[in-house]
Amino acid sequence: MEDRDTVLGKALMILRAFGPADSVLPLAELVRRTGLAKGSVHRVAADLARHRLLDKGEHGYRLSGGLFELGLRASAERTLVELATPFLQDLYERTHETVHLGIREGHEVVYLAKIGGHRQARTPSRTGGRMPVHCTAIGKVLLAHATREERTAVLAGPLERRTPHTVIAPGMLRRQLSRALETGIAYEREESTPGLLCIAAPILGNNGQTATAALSVTGPTGRFKPETHANTVRATAAALTSTLTHRHH
Amino acid sequence: MEDRDTVLGKALMILRAFGPADSVLPLAELVRRTGLAKGSVHRVAADLARHRLLDKGEHGYRLSGGLFELGLRASAERTLVELATPFLQDLYERTHETVHLGIREGHEVVYLAKIGGHRQARTPSRTGGRMPVHCTAIGKVLLAHATREERTAVLAGPLERRTPHTVIAPGMLRRQLSRALETGIAYEREESTPGLLCIAAPILGNNGQTATAALSVTGPTGRFKPETHANTVRATAAALTSTLTHRHH
DNA sequence: AAGAGCGTACCGCTGAGTGGAACGCCGCCG
DNA sequence: CGGCGGCGTTCCACTCAGCGGTACGCTCTT
Numbered sequence: 001m002e003d004r005d006t007v008l009g010k011a012l013m014i015l016r017a018f019g020p021a022d023s024v025l026p027l028a029e030l031v032r033r034t035g036l037a038k039g040s041v042h043r044v045a046a047d048l049a050r051h052r053l054l055d056k057g058e059h060g061y062r063l064s065g066g067l068f069e070l071g072l073r074a075s076a077e078r079t080l081v082e083l084a085t086p087f088l089q090d091l092y093e094r095t096h097e098t099v100h101l102g103i104r105e106g107h108e109v110v111y112l113a114k115i116g117g118h119r120q121a122r123t124p125s126r127t128g129g130r131m132p133v134h135c136t137a138i139g140k141v142l143l144a145h146a147t148r149e150e151r152t153a154v155l156a157g158p159l160e161r162r163t164p165h166t167v168i169a170p171g172m173l174r175r176q177l178s179r180a181l182e183t184g185i186a187y188e189r190e191e192s193t194p195g196l197l198c199i200a201a202p203i204l205g206n207n208g209q210t211a212t213a214a215l216s217v218t219g220p221t222g223r224f225k226p227e228t229h230a231n232t233v234r235a236t237a238a239a240l241t242s243t244l245t246h247r248h249h
Numbered sequence: 250m251e252d253r254d255t256v257l258g259k260a261l262m263i264l265r266a267f268g269p270a271d272s273v274l275p276l277a278e279l280v281r282r283t284g285l286a287k288g289s290v291h292r293v294a295a296d297l298a299r300h301r302l303l304d305k306g307e308h309g310y311r312l313s314g315g316l317f318e319l320g321l322r323a324s325a326e327r328t329l330v331e332l333a334t335p336f337l338q339d340l341y342e343r344t345h346e347t348v349h350l351g352i353r354e355g356h357e358v359v360y361l362a363k364i365g366g367h368r369q370a371r372t373p374s375r376t377g378g379r380m381p382v383h384c385t386a387i388g389k390v391l392l393a394h395a396t397r398e399e400r401t402a403v404l405a406g407p408l409e410r411r412t413p414h415t416v417i418a419p420g421m422l423r424r425q426l427s428r429a430l431e432t433g434i435a436y437e438r439e440e441s442t443p444g445l446l447c448i449a450a451p452i453l454g455n456n457g458q459t460a461t462a463a464l465s466v467t468g469p470t471g472r473f474k475p476e477t478h479a480n481t482v483r484a485t486a487a488a489l490t491s492t493l494t495h496r497h498h
Numbered sequence: 499a500a501g502a503g504c505g506t507a508c509c510g511c512t513g514a515g516t517g518g519a520a521c522g523c524c525g526c527c528g
Numbered sequence: 529c530g531g532c533g534g535c536g537t538t539c540c541a542c543t544c545a546g547c548g549g550t551a552c553g554c555t556c557t558t
Contacts, residue, residue: 003300006296006546007256007257007515023324026535027536028534042538043516053261065325067319068320069320071317071377072377073377076314077314077317078375078376086367110318117335126321126327126331128317128321128322256515275505276504276506287505288547
């Protein structure tokens, strides 16, 4: 279980020490974050650089293009993104707001794609980034379509308050989820980020038994009225769902 | 230089054994491709799975979501993609054809982003995929703006013939490159894939001294006339260029 | 039934990997 | 200034993680 004494474990500790926000980290910072011996970090980092997973610059290391390339070969999420892209485009063209594609992983949402124009709202989400399920529209639809066990697990666990509007009352959240299951739509109103509204619909698999992913439209309070796009979002999600199932051999 | 006798080297040989086309590979296939000992591959692959870089399924291994996530944190290409997205959207919305963003790496082009709609031409390119520089529009613009040394290196090296239209005559190619440098536009006419046309413009850095990336529009022979979009593509590339340079520090 | 090819398990040898220690180089501050 | 703390780098003797040949059990195909 301990990663600290295998080369691969160390390597991944180093790679994962880079938060989504960090661009370049000095050796000392890596040592601090990983808790590994300085010598080890030095050597492993150098090895990683040799293999094009890290770039060694003047001011430290950064995750490199080799990693980028490698990651984009990951098959499951990759084909999903490729098939979804045209539908995401549709959604963007109709709304001209930020469009997301995400999947659920445990108690978090992972964003697989994010597209937006020049006027897009300032969202904290990034492609490959994560967010708690309970305070995002995508998270809620996905949770609504998850198994009873997973749902109760999230509802039981601590629900982090991200903004004054974050729903942290399990009862309230449960009601929102069953509503999402009925309507095939979930909303978020400034629950993860102040000033942001969001509407999401699920992409279903296994003849509607599970939700494999979800897509959403996000916009700023004021000009953006999520309900307006309910039909568009639901229709797009349904179209993508049928494309995925029919292409399923 | 030999990767075979370091754990990290082995791990990467395994990961890179997955071609862009492969989705799931059995252990035996990995052994064949890497040339490593069966026992070693077994163990290292298991380790990689433990670290969420591989998924171990019924029929073999596949690159996993952990790798996908990790790759999307790579900073340099990531911020480029994020800043470029709105411009790529513009381009797509105006042309409704497949839009690419790519950089050059040695004698190859790496595609960082690819967006397209339902009617998109069937392109062999994939996000994170590679193509030779000499037979793609993006490759040619980038090469045109590269240093003299790099240009001659590519022109000297063997120029693979991909289709009957591939330009493999160095003189011809050189002429196309200088024309691309003058006009700020490069074309490809069925040189990498039969039935595909493409037009590309460079995104410049260092006050126009180098090309950091390039974007392109691709369409099928017949309805698609690349020259039509010359101004649009050039203008979009210029706009992105200025966004990148004006970005404070 | 016999063979080929697969994934898995075992195990003794060994050198790749380890991490503590020491070094030289800054930039900061008293 | 001179001393100090933090940095990246290098060194080195120990040792156990990793190695890979071998063997086994399974599932197909022949």
